[in-house]
Amino acid sequence: MKILIVDDDPLVCQSLRLLLSREPDMEVIATANDGTAAIECCERTPPDIILMDIRMPGVDGIQATRQIKQNWPKVRIMMLTTFQDEHNIRMALLAGAEGYMLKSTKVSSMAQQLRALSSGSSVVDVNVLKTLMLSEKKNRSDLTPRENDILELVALGCSNREIAEQLFISEGTLRNTLSIILDKLELRDRTQLAIYYWKRSL
Template sequence: MNLLIVDDDPLVCESLELLLSREQDLQVVGTASNGAEAITFCHRIDVQLILMDIQMPTMNGIEATKQLMQLYPNLLIIMLTTFHDEQNIKLALAAGAKGYLIKSTDVTKMAHSIRSVASGSSVFDPRVIETLLTPKENILSELSKREQSISQLVAKGLSNKEIATQLFLSEGTVRNNLSTILDKLELRDRTQLAIYYLQNKESD
């Protein structure tokens, strides 16, 4: 099986290339330092499976996975990263990754995981499974009354201007509070905030 290793740390690439090449049925055909390089490489060389880091310059692993799956639907991608937070896991799976491993994974287990994915299975590090199964703590109660009011109005679909008018605030104050709310809840945008608020409001 032809493997491509994608990581912005040259030592990680070199180590994995050396160790995985010892497996008779696995051949590392190249390495790339970011997602854009990975896409270019796949245009030139037949790659069957990619071990993909997430945090990389130029293009991260999740965006690269998304684009590669559109270009090469049969390509297999396993995320290999130090991050196992819920957001990255879900984004990676939504992009089309077939597995999610942590970099500290033993190489023998990694090789076994590669073969499992090649045979049609999905593979996840035990820590990843634990993250997915552990209920996310509802921390709406930790927001100030103003932040809770803004969250509620966002969930109702109001714009910043409409929220400012209703709460007698400036739009700038609403924007600043919204940024703080997203940081506290570890969310990306107002859409995620609306969904989170609607899912958790009853338990507060």
């Protein structure tokens, strides 16, 4: 299993390289300190798996993941990060990452998860899954059934008039309800509402 480690902290790269190289079925073929360098490594020798940090200067891990998956779709990407917030998790998975692991993971467990990723499984840390589930539960409970209906119709591209007709309400009532939904979800406009809906549907 050929592995590329991408992290802007040289110490993290060196430590992971040393520890993973002890695994008999793993070979760290290169390290990179940002997304641009990771892409250049893939151009030279595409790895089987990339351990990818998220926050890096220049091209970050999410941008690099998106570009790498477009050009080398068979490369499996495991995000390795300290960030456990919903936004980073969803953005990484949307970019094409097949795994999301925290840096606090023990090396023995990390090796097992990399093997699972290599075999074709998607791997998401249990604590990350809890973050997603708690966020999903909170977001669903924030909206009433009628507000969820409106959100879905907005995401499907319906106009205010079409939504009002389908739900048998006035356009004025609809506009007021849309403002309430935007306030609850802390979003700016219909476009962000649609993006929120489709991300939530992952």
